[in-house]
Amino acid sequence: MPIRTPASLLAVAAAAALALPATTNAAASRTVKVDDFAFSPASLSVRAGTTVTWRFQDSATHNVTVKRGPVKFHSKNIRRGGYSRTLTRGGTYKLVCSIHPGMRQTINVS
DSSP: OOOOOOHHHHHHHHHHHHSSSOOOOOOEEEEEEEEEEEEESSSEEEEEEEEEEEEEEEOOOEEEEEEESSSSOOOOSSSEEEEEEEESSOOEEEEOOOSSSTTTEEEEOO
């Protein structure tokens, strides 16, 4: 068995630290595409504190409306552009476009 010197132990510790996944303090974010009369993805799971941005890319005007959930919110009507919301309360959010109620999305926040 080889004898380990302080320098070799330090090298082993440094190599182990490099093998660990990097952690950051940056807030999580997810993007939802609003196009072709649909939210994509239609179902999403995120952690509390995640900012969700809906990118409106359709030829029609849409919005984001919480029908059921721990927090209610409603975006303005948007044809092109984006709307962002940080989801801080856990639970299941059932969203629709109130202009086109067949457009549905579920977001689970843990």
